[in-house]
Amino acid sequence: MKNSPGGPVQAPARSADFDILVVGGGLIGSAAALGLSRQGWQVGLVEGLPRDALVADIQPATAVGDFEPRVSALSLASQQLLDQLGVWERVRGGRHCPYQNMTVWDGDGTGRIQFEAAELQAQSLGTIVENRVVVRALFQEILDSPVGLIDGVKVSGWWQDASLQGIRLDDGRSLAATLVIAADGANSRLRQWAGLPTREWDYDQQAIVCTVKTGQSHRSTAWQRFSRTGPLAFLPLLNEQGDSHFCSIVWSQDTVEARRLMALDDATFAAELERAIERELGTVEAVSARFAFPLRQRHAKDYVAEGLALVGDAAHSIHPLAGQGANLGYADVGVLLQELYRSRSAGLSPADAAMLARYQRRRKGENLAMMAAMEGFKQLFGRDELPVRWLRNTGLRWFDRLGPVKHRLAAQAMGMTRSVPSG
Numbered sequence: 001m002k003n004s005p006g007g008p009v010q011a012p013a014r015s016a017d018f019d020i021l022v023v024g025g026g027l028i029g030s031a032a033a034l035g036l037s038r039q040g041w042q043v044g045l046v047e048g049l050p051r052d053a054l055v056a057d058i059q060p061a062t063a064v065g066d067f068e069p070r071v072s073a074l075s076l077a078s079q080q081l082l083d084q085l086g087v088w089e090r091v092r093g094g095r096h097c098p099y100q101n102m103t104v105w106d107g108d109g110t111g112r113i114q115f116e117a118a119e120l121q122a123q124s125l126g127t128i129v130e131n132r133v134v135v136r137a138l139f140q141e142i143l144d145s146p147v148g149l150i151d152g153v154k155v156s157g158w159w160q161d162a163s164l165q166g167i168r169l170d171d172g173r174s175l176a177a178t179l180v181i182a183a184d185g186a187n188s189r190l191r192q193w194a195g196l197p198t199r200e201w202d203y204d205q206q207a208i209v210c211t212v213k214t215g216q217s218h219r220s221t222a223w224q225r226f227s228r229t230g231p232l233a234f235l236p237l238l239n240e241q242g243d244s245h246f247c248s249i250v251w252s253q254d255t256v257e258a259r260r261l262m263a264l265d266d267a268t269f270a271a272e273l274e275r276a277i278e279r280e281l282g283t284v285e286a287v288s289a290r291f292a293f294p295l296r297q298r299h300a301k302d303y304v305a306e307g308l309a310l311v312g313d314a315a316h317s318i319h320p321l322a323g324q325g326a327n328l329g330y331a332d333v334g335v336l337l338q339e340l341y342r343s344r345s346a347g348l349s350p351a352d353a354a355m356l357a358r359y360q361r362r363r364k365g366e367n368l369a370m371m372a373a374m375e376g377f378k379q380l381f382g383r384d385e386l387p388v389r390w391l392r393n394t395g396l397r398w399f400d401r402l403g404p405v406k407h408r409l410a411a412q413a414m415g416m417t418r419s420v421p422s423g
């Protein structure tokens with residue numbers, strides 16, 4: 001028997017409570033739990049937050065403070081996965097904003113790229129949704145499903161014994177399963193307890209997020225301006241009345257600059273924001289409370305160990321400049337569902353080592369490629385030398401005219417090049 005530092009001194013001799021236990025009911029873990037339960041596995045889901053908070057009503061939005069500042073730009077592939085789980089209709093029943101255009105430009109030059117859904121024969125490039133809208137929809141389905149939900153309590157330890165993996169909860173209970181899926185976020189305790197090492201890059205940057213109201217409509221466009229100190233994104237939102245003057249902003253800045261911006265009063269911050277986005281949307285009329293997140297790119301060297309699989313931010317957390325974190329997590333879930341469906345059809349254990357290795361192999365490449373691309377972007381726009389700026393701007397203008405290559409990149413970001421698992 002192996003005990004982690006956070007584990008109990010002795011594991012109780014016992015049988016499994018579940019085939020699969022998912023730890024963490026954020027955007028990713030709750031989707032994994034629901035999908036696996038739909039396949040017929042006996043699934044438990046442990047989430048630190050209480051269910052009442054997760055399914056609480058969301059009040060209509062009339063002011064900036066009514067929106068949740070954390071949003072995701074869900075790709076078409078993520079939407080398809082949520083649709084297969086029977087959740088997308090619920091998400092669409094809440095606040096959401098499909099966007100048809102994306103404009104990306106270099107604040108220190110003249111380069112600009114424009115992406116349009118129409119060019120790709122798509123209805124939208126993606127949909128901006130508040131994270132709580134998606135989590136609420138997932139939990140509403142979970143409460144109507146056979147998933148054993150253990151909420152309002154945290155996992156405080158982990159143990160392994162023969163073919164069982166166990167977790168200890170901070171109320172003293174202990175649960176056992178054949179497979180544990182760690183979906184407990186970027187600082188995953190399970191990943192640490194299992195001794196899975198990570199490769200990490202600290203950007204010495206923070207992302208400031210908040211909601212703003214602008215003088216002009218966002219025109220169903222996601223706006224992103226790059227500058228030497230970091231990218232600024234204005235992501236379009238719609239309230240229940242279809243008012244298109246609200247945006248969620250993600251402003252990644254070097255830590256010192258982020259601290260300065262966080263310390264400003266609302267009016268001065270709004271004025272700086274207006275300048276930084278070059279008044280593309282007119283004046284910034286109102287800003288909500290601001291939150292700052294330290295930015296760290298992190299990648300687990302292995303996504304699996306005996307009886308354990310990492311998904312979502314527990315396996316990889318990525319710079320938010322391309323808004324791909326949740327999308328990569330949903331792609332993990334899609335592949336894991338496909339692999340576990342195959343195991344179930346073949347009568348194999350949900351912890352089958354070959355199946356887990358295939359999951360890791362199929363996901364690592366894409367996640368690493370996306371992380372490398374983000375790193376490249378970050379480096380390219382972080383440089384101030386004249387030749388690099390010239391190349392950057394010429395490259396952006398040239399790229400904008402390269403129809404097929406540009407379309408391929410957009411299709412990849414939308415997840416249109418990835419097949420959505422049907423298992």
Ligand SMILES: Cc1cc2nc3c(=O)[nH]c(=O)nc-3n(C[C@H](O)[C@H](O)[C@H](O)COP(=O)(O)OP(=O)(O)OC[C@H]3O[C@@H](n4cnc5c(N)ncnc54)[C@H](O)[C@@H]3O)c2cc1C
Binds near residue numbers: 325
């Ligand atoms: C500023 C910013 C902007 C972003 N914008 C985008 C975007 O536009 N598009 C996009 O795709 N992604 C975006 N992301 C990334 C995205 O938010 C994450 O990739 C996504 O939320 C990860 O989901 P997750 O379920 O893996 O982890 P989390 O959302 O961190 O969920 C982990 C869950 O586990 C629970 N938990 C943790 N520990 C325990 C424990 N010990 N016991 C019980 N429960 C536990 C937590 O309560 C939580 O519910 C952004 C991220 C940041 C920081």
